Amino acid sequence: MPLISRIRKLFTALLFTVPSFYCLAQTATAVRTLGGSIAVDGFLSEAIWAKAPSVGAFIEFDPKEGAAPSESTFVRVLYDDASLYIGAFMADSEPSKIVGALARRDELPESDWFAVAIDSYHDHKTAFLFLVNASGVQVDGLFSNDEGNPDLSWDAVWVVQVKRLPAGWSAEFRIPYSALRFYTPKNDGGDSSYTWGISFVRYISRHREMDIWPRLRKSESGFVSRFGHLLGLKEISPPLRFEALPYVLSSAEFQQPSQACPSGRLLTGNLGLDLKYGLTSNMTLDATMNPDFGQVEADPSVLNLSTYETFYPEKRPFFIEGMQIFNFRVGTMSDGASSLLFYSRRIGKPPTKSVDVPEEGELISYPASTTILGAVKVTGKTANGLALGVLDALTQAEYATVADSLGRRSQELVAPLANYGVLRVQQDILKNSTLGMMLTSAAWRGLAPAHAGGIDWNFRFADNTYSFNGQISGSRTTNGERTEGWSTNMRFGKEGGKHWIGSLNYEFFSRHYNINDLGFVRRPDYHSGILWIQYKEDEPGLWYQSYRLNFNMWTSFNLDGINLSKGTNINFNSMLGNFWFIGAGIGYNLSAYDDRESRGQGLYREPASIQQWLYVSTDSRKPIQFSLQGFHRADMWGGETFNAGLSALIKPSPSIQIELGTNFSRSYRQVAWADNVADPNDPNSTISVFARRSTETFDMTLRGSLTFTRTLSFQIYSQVFCAKGHYEDFMQLVDPDELRPYPYDGNRDFNIQALHLNAVLRWEYLPGSTLYVVWTQARNGSEGSFWTPFIENVHSVFRVPADNILMVKASYWLNL
Known part of the structure; x- marks a missing residue:
């Protein structure tokens, strides 16, 4: 059909159905169509579209909640035996100002877009997101726990096309039932009709305007529970889902010649397979065999001089897609660090066992991670509201290679064969509340296993205005001797309200609580209380679109009653009338004790300190x-810390984005631990040596993306990181409140440099099938001293020999 004919047919259909656009009911009705009768091309030209009741009563959500939208939006829904179809027309009085931009899938640039969220479980908590922008960029995700922030790691195979029209733009979706999760209804009288939750959202970039159906109020808590209803679905069958994604990989690594690799070149190949099988319409089995995550961006370098482990987020696709059910938070410490009963980064983690190198011998190689042989997970939700998650993974034994003084090589076990298992169940109870349980197990060949488990709850009442949530969990580990511990966390919060919200939180960790074999907790032997109060304003005023004023107060102790922290802060953030965002705050920490800084040699009293911070961000719609x-x-002892960061997001064209960021941090003469040494007067005693420590870090990052088409893109990430430290005025920790000068003759200074580079060419040559070409480079150096200028450090990191890896990976999606 010629283009002009399709457009005329579309507008004729719209003209004769305008009155139904403004129906105020909170329901949308789907109309059945014949299978294969819809050509998903963005035109909405088939006659059946005009027969579907339209939804047009959108309400502005942001920035002016409750106002009439500046532009009209009309949506219709069709279905057949295999798919759901969404047709949306976004009218625009200034179509030349519609903003379209290209990006890779799941990376939404600043642009006009339209989205549908479908609660096919109809549990008022979970919804599947399907979004497209005016240039056709697809985004999909999963809402869980009735929260409005989707997990964009969830991916499905679905089709959408968009078209620019004289009076706006349109989008046409085909969402296969295999992309959704639902169960056959159990209705009286043999009725086979379905009722699903549904919501539509439109964003108009030039106004930063978000319009929504049905209406959602900012004063209300909850998101999925506020959806409208999709009616009219009858006699559809959940499909049998069986998908396979085999992959083939070839890589070449180039490094400095060494005993482990005399040629400096290492060529490898690999095969693997991902499977997805629908055990039932609402229960899915995912499996991966010999997985490879070479396309995943490397973790950034950080300077960590504390006694606590650095938390890195999960980035591997298998361990982030559909993993919301496995979220079991055991606490949030006063410094904001989260504690998790299951932390998937433990699976495949780098070995930590030290190696005995013979005298005059050499460490030839040490594995950077443990190899995952395979993993399987089962996730889903039953018709009676029981959510289930089961995960099991197997990692192979890893060995380090050492050589003795004669060059004879041997291998030493640094990570035994290991199996990791997780069981999670969560039951919907009452109205929009849950009660759940989790068990975890980590087992190693030749070693005693570690177990942890707990129950958690989230009760919501008064129409989601208030909540009471928490957990009780325990651990059992064996490291020489069996130890058992437990923890609890309880939080009461006011989640909804026009102006005032807040929460009161208490958490407790016993002395021997240890979940770090498969979980993450910063420390045991700890309990704390945190109070948070917020005043918010969402109605635009003379100078703002919205603002938040927060007050926080906290204190924490170990189980000996020693006060570990005590402080308060007040902070403010606002979206200004010109759509700039600003934030500022001031806080005060009272003097308290640190029972870890001396590395096991007693308490140390930290000085009181005051902090201030400021944040400013300009309008995201602008080219820069x-x-x-x-x-x-x-602090009150003369120590100071200063940090400044500047970044620029540059959009020279709709298909190019460049983000440059730099961060500089300097701490000056802070009192900190330096070393523990033997007491020369008593060999059985240890002296804890402190010093005035000054550090400087410089971090420069580059992120860039070039999107050729919706399915072909190029991304680059690079980080240059330099950190240096100097220790002076050494002191002996005599007691928690006293430090005396000490004649320490060691040198604790450091100067390190690192570069990480990751470049990825991604081509989705068929739906669900992807070709990756990846180049990674790593450089690590330690030249110079604390007095070396940063510009010299940056130059020197490029003089360090590089490790380069070139990888080609192809996967092919099979819908069996």
Whole structure:
């Protein structure tokens, strides 16, 4: 059909159905169509579209909640035996100002877009997101726990096309039932009709306007529970889902010649397979065999001089897609660090066992991670509201290679064969509340296993205005001797309200609570209380679109009653009338004790300190967006910390994005631990040596993306990181409140440099099938001293020999 004929047919259909656009009912009705009768091309030209009741009563959600939208939006729904179809027309009085931009899938640039969210479980908590922008960029995700922030790691195979029209733009979706999760209804009288939750959202970039159906109020808590209803679905059958994604990989690694690799070149190949099988219409089995995650971006370098482990987020696709059910939070410490009963980064983690190198011998190789042989997970939700998650993974034994003084090589076990298992169940109870349980197990060949488990709850009442949530969990580990511990966390919160919200939180960790074999907790032997109060304003005023004023207060102790922290802060953030975002705050920490800083040699009293911070970000719609942040901390002993960061997001064209960021941090003469040494007067005693420590870090990052088409893109990430430290005025920790000068003759200074580079060419040559070409480079150096200028450090990191890896990976999606 010629283009002009399709457009005329579309507008004729719209003209004669305008009155139904403004129906105020909170329901949408789907109309059945014949299978294969819809050509998903974005035109909505088939006659059946005009027969479907339209939804048009959108309400502005942001920035002016409750106002009439500046532009009209009309949506219709069709279905057949295999798919759901969404047709949306976004009218626009200035179509030349519609903003379209290209990006890779699941990376939404600043642009006009339309989205549908479908609660096919109809549990008022879970929904599947399908979004497209005016240039056809697809985004999909999963809402869970009735929260409005989707997990964009969830991916499905679905089709959408968009078209620019004289009076706006349109989008046409085909969402196979295999992309959704639902169960056959159990209705009286043999009725086979379905009722699903549904919501539509439109974003108009030039106004930063978000319009929504049905209406959602900012004063209300909850998101999925506020959806409208999709009616009219009858006699559809959940499909049998069986998908296979085999992959083939070839890589070449180039490094400095060494005993482990005399040629400096290492060529490898690999095969693997991902499977997805629908055990039932609402229960899915995912399996991966010999997985490879070479396309995943490397973790950034950080400077960590504390006694606590650095938390890195999960980035591997298998361990992030559909993993919401496995979220079991055991606490949030006063410094904001989360504690998790299951932390998937433990699976495949780097070995930590030290190696005995013979005298005059050499360590030839040490594995950077443990190899995952395979993993399987089962996730889903039954018709009676029981959510289930089961995960099991197997990692192979890893060995380090050492050589003795004669060059004879041997291998030493650094990570035994291991199996990791997780069981999670969560039952919907009452109205929009849950009660759940989790068990975890980590087992190693030749070693005693570690177990952990707990129950958690989330009760919501008064129409989601208030909540009471928490957990009780325990651990059992064996490291020489069996130890058992437990923890609890309880939080009461006011989640909804026009102006005032807040929460009161208490958490407790016993002395021997240890979940770190498969979980993450910063420390045991700890309990704390946190109070948070917020005043918010969402109605635009003379100078703002919205603002938040927060007050926080906290204190924490170990189980000996020693006060570990005590402080308060007040902070403010606002979206200004010109759509700039600003934030600022001030806080005060009272003097308290640190029972870890001396590395086992007793308490140390930290000085009181005051902090201030500021954040500014310009309008994200502009071709260049700047962000600036600053932080300053000063303690009562003369120590200072200063941090400043500046970034720029540059969009020279709709298909190119470049983000440049730099961060500089400096701490000056802070009292900190330096070393523990033997007491020369008593060999059985240890002296804990402290010093005035000054550090400086410089971090420069580059992120860029070039999107050729909706399915072909190129991304690059690079980080240059330099950190240096200097220790002076050494002191002996005599007691928690006293430090005396000490004649320490060691040198604890450091100067390190690192570069990480990751470049990925991604081509989705068929739906669900992807070709990756990846180049990674790593450089690590330690030249110079604390007095070396940063510019010299940056130059020196490029003089360090590089490890380069070139990888080609192809996967092919099979819908069997």
